Ligand SMILES: Cc1cc2nc3c(=O)[nH]c(=O)nc-3n(C[C@@H](O)[C@H](O)[C@H](O)COP(=O)(O)OP(=O)(O)OC[C@H]3O[C@@H](n4cnc5c(N)ncnc54)[C@H](O)[C@@H]3O)c2cc1C
C-alpha cells in the first residue's frame with residue numbers, strides 16, 4: 001500500500017496534493033499496491049469524496065482531542081504510527097512546506113531515508129528515482145532504500161490526473177497516541193497580510209528588473225509599465241542585494257516562483273537560480289543591452305537595448321493605444 | 325544567548341551548470357564557492373541575536389578542509405566562532421550529515437550549550453529539506469521550518485517564528501532551546517568589509533574529525549542537466565525602435 005499525505009483547505013485538496021496522488025498512483029501501479037491517504041482535521045469525509053477519483057481506496061482521518069491545528073511534530077508522529085500499523089510500501093507527500101516538514105519528522109523518528117522533490121520513480125527493492133537539485137536546475141538520479149520509502153513529489157511538475165478507475169474512498173478514524181512533547185510546536189495564531197495588489201506568484205503578467213536597472217529610482221519606469229499592464233512587479237536577487245527592492249519581490253530559487261502568461265525581465269542576465277523561478281512562465285520577453293546574455297537564449301522574445309530608453313517609449317505607446 | 329548557525333559550501337553556479345565527465349559533480353574548475361542565501365540569513369540572525377543579548381554566534385559546517393572558507397565568510401559577518409566537522413572523501417547523505425552535527429551539539433550541550441540552532445530551510449544544491457528536522461529530533465528539541473520572521477524573548481525563554489502562507493503567515497511559539505530552519509528574506513545580511521574579511525582569515529576555525537554512522541539510505545547515482553529548448557528568441561529589434569514590435573506581441577498575447 002502507498003500512503004499519501006493529503007494537504008487540504010476546508011476539505012478541498014491542494015493542487016500539489018493532487019499531483020502527489022498522481023505520482024503515488026504511478027508507484028502503486030508499479031508495485032501492484034493500493035493507494036490510501038492520511039488526512040488531518042475534521043474534513044476527512046469531505047476529502048475522501050475528492051481523492052477517491054484519484055484512486056484512493058481508504059482515507060485515514062487522524063483526530064485527537066489535543067490536535068486542533070497544524071502541529072508538525074505531532075503530525076509526523078501520527079504518520080509514523082500509521083506506518084507502524086499499516087506497514088505501507090512507501091509514504092508520499094507533496095513537495096510543499098508542510099509536506100517536507102511532516103515527512104522529515106517521520107523520517108527522523110523512524111530513522112528512514114527521505115528523498116525530496118522527486119519527478120520519477122522506478123520501484124524495485126530499492127527505488128531508482130529522479131529528483132530535483134538546485135531548485136530544479138539540475139536533476140539527480142538517486143537510489144532510495146529502506147523498509148518504507150519516504151518521498152515528496154516535486155511541486156508544479158507533474159500534471160494531476162484522476163484515475164481511470166477512480167471510485168469512492170472509505171473513511172477510517174485514527175487516533176494517534178500523542179505525548180505532550182509531540183504537541184510542543186503548533187500554530188499559535190494566524191496573521192493576515194496587509195499587502196495590496198496582485199500577488200507575484202499568481203500574476204498573469206510580471207515585469208521585473210535586475211542590476212541593469214541601476215538604482216531604486218530606475219524602477220519607477222518599470223512600476224509604471226506594470227501598472228499599465230495590470231502586472232505584478234518582481235526583481236532579481238542582485239536588485240534585492242543592492243537594497244533597491246524588498247525580498248518579497250525576488251523571483252528565483254530562494255524567492256518566489258511565478259507562472260505568468262508573459263514575463264518581462266529588464267536588465268536581468270538570466271542566472272540559473274533566477275530562471276528556476278520563472279520556468280513556469282509561458283512567454284518571456286527580455287530587455288537587455290547584451291545580445292549574449294543568457295536570458296536571451298531562454299526567452300521567446302528579446303529586445304536588445306537600454307531599458308531606460310525602451311521602457312519609457314513603450315509606456316507611451318501603451319498609453320496611446322489604451323487611452324490610460 | 326548562544327546561537328549556532330549551520331551552513332554548507334556549494335559552488336557558485338552562474339548562467340549554466342556544467343557537469344564533470346563522470347556526471348557525479350558540477351564541474352567547478354572555473355567556479356567560486358558560496359553558501360545558500362537562506363544560510364546567509366541564518367548567520368545574520370545568529371549574529372544579531374548574539375549582539376542584542378550579549379551572547380555568542382557560532383558558525384558550523386560539515387565538509388572538507390576547503391569548507392573553512394565559508395566558515396570564514398561567517399566570521400567576517402561577525403560570527404564569534406567557527407567550527408568545521410571535517411570528513412574526508414565523498415559527500416554524505418542527509419542522515420549521516422544530521423547525525424554528525426547532532427552528535428557534536430550533544431557534546432557541546434553537556435558543557436555550556438546553545439540556546440538556538442539555526443539551519444537553512446534547504447541547502448542550495450541538494451535541497452533535501454531535512455537536516456534541521458533530523459538534528460532537532462535527535463536532540464529532542466522543538467523545531468519549525470520555512471521561517472521568514474523570528475523574534476527571541478530571552479526573559480520568557482521563548483522564540484516567536486513566522487511562516488508565510490498564502491495571504492498571511494502562521495505564528496509559532498517555541499520554548500528555548502529550540503531549532504529553526506529559515507528562508508531568505510528573514511533579514512538583510514550585512515556586507516562583510518575588507519577589514520573584517522582580513523581579520524577572519526587569521527581567526528582559528530576549530531576542526532573536529534567526524535565519521536559516518538550508518539549506510540546511506542539515499543545515494544546519488546549521477547547528475548543530469550535537464551534539456552532546454554534554447555536559442556529560439558525572436559529578436560523584436562534594437563532600442564526604442566523595437567516598440568511597435570513589442571506592441572504587436574503584447575496584443576497577440578492579449579496582455580494589453
Ligand atoms: C554518495 C553521495 C554523494 C553525494 N555527492 C554530492 C555531490 O557531489 N555534490 C553535492 O552537492 N551533494 C552531494 N551529495 C549530497 C549531500 O552532500 C547532501 O547535500 C547532504 O546529505 C545534506 O543534505 P542536503 O544538503 O540536502 O540538506 P538539507 O536538508 O536540504 O539542508 C538543510 C540545512 O541543513 C544544513 N546543512 C546541510 N548540509 C550541511 C553541512 N554539510 N554542513 C553544515 N550544515 C549543513 C544547512 O543549514 C542547510 O541549509 C551526495 C550524497 C551522497 C550520499
Ligand SMILES: Cc1cc2nc3c(=O)[nH]c(=O)nc-3n(C[C@H](O)[C@H](O)[C@H](O)COP(=O)(O)OP(=O)(O)OC[C@H]3O[C@@H](n4cnc5c(N)ncnc54)[C@H](O)[C@@H]3O)c2cc1C
Nearest residue numbers: 210211212236237238252253254267268269273289307448
Ligand atoms: C544558492 C543561490 C540562490 C540564488 N537565488 C536567487 C534567486 O532566488 N533569484 C535571483 O534572481 N538570483 C538568485 N541568485 C543569484 C544569481 O546567481 C545571480 O547572481 C542574480 O540573479 C543576478 O542578478 P541580475 O541578473 O540582476 O544581475 P547581473 O547578472 O549583473 O545582470 C545584469 C544584466 O543587466 C544587463 N544590463 C545592464 N544595464 C542594462 C540596461 N541599461 N538596460 C538593459 N540591460 C542592462 C546586463 O547586460 C546584464 O545581463 C542565487 C544565487 C545562489 C548561489
